[in-house]
Amino acid sequence: MSKERTLSIIKPDAVAKNVIGQIYQRFEDSGLKIVAAKMKQLSQAEAEGFYAVHSERPFFGDLVSFMTSGPVMIQVLEGDDAITKNRDIMGATNPKEAAAGTIRADFAESIDANAVHGSDAPETAAQEIAYFFSSIELN
Ligand code: UDP
Numbered sequence: 468m469s470k471e472r473t474l475s476i477i478k479p480d481a482v483a484k485n486v487i488g489q490i491y492q493r494f495e496d497s498g499l500k501i502v503a504a505k506m507k508q509l510s511q512a513e514a515e516g517f518y519a520v521h522s523e524r525p526f527f528g529d530l531v532s533f534m535t536s537g538p539v540m541i542q543v544l545e546g547d548d549a550i551t552k553n554r555d556i557m558g559a560t561n562p563k564e565a566a567a568g569t570i571r572a573d574f575a576e577s578i579d580a581n582a583v584h585g586s587d588a589p590e591t592a593a594q595e596i597a598y599f600f601s602s603i604e605l606n
Pocket residue numbers: 521526530559560578579580581583584585587
């Protein structure tokens with residue numbers, strides 16, 4: 468096992484539902500440490516930049532509108548195999564397919580309003596962390 472960092476976002480639907488604390492509890496219960504965090508209302512340009520990899524996908528416009536519809540809670544999680552561990556506790560992209568007891572199964576509404584984001588690989592984790600946090604903001 469290797470110690471890793473990953474970027475997590477609690478999306479506008481989950482922030483509006485007032486479940487930041489419950490989601491943080493799940494990170495902590497699974498051994499992930501929150502080493503940086505900020506709440507932010509994303510601008511259209513910030514959301515488009517973050518999801519640039521999906522810019523050609525049919526759902527891109529709706530995804531950007533959703534991600535700018537309210538504040539998000541952005542955090543860096545650290546721990547053994549943090550990237551995979553976070554993806555495991557998040558559950559599948561579509562909450563209808565997410566395993567019981569995962570964050571998306573318990574808190575997500577739909578495939579687009581699906582409560583959380585988590586980096587999917589070491590390279591994207593490094594890029595996504597640098598997109599939102601400077602080195603002096605990481606503890
Ligand atoms: N998404 C969507 N419709 C789709 C597929 C994805 O709205 O048909 C959104 C959804 O919010 C998802 C995000 O686009 O979380 C990024 O998609 P990805 O396949 O990377 O899923 P994730 O890594 O978030 O599970």
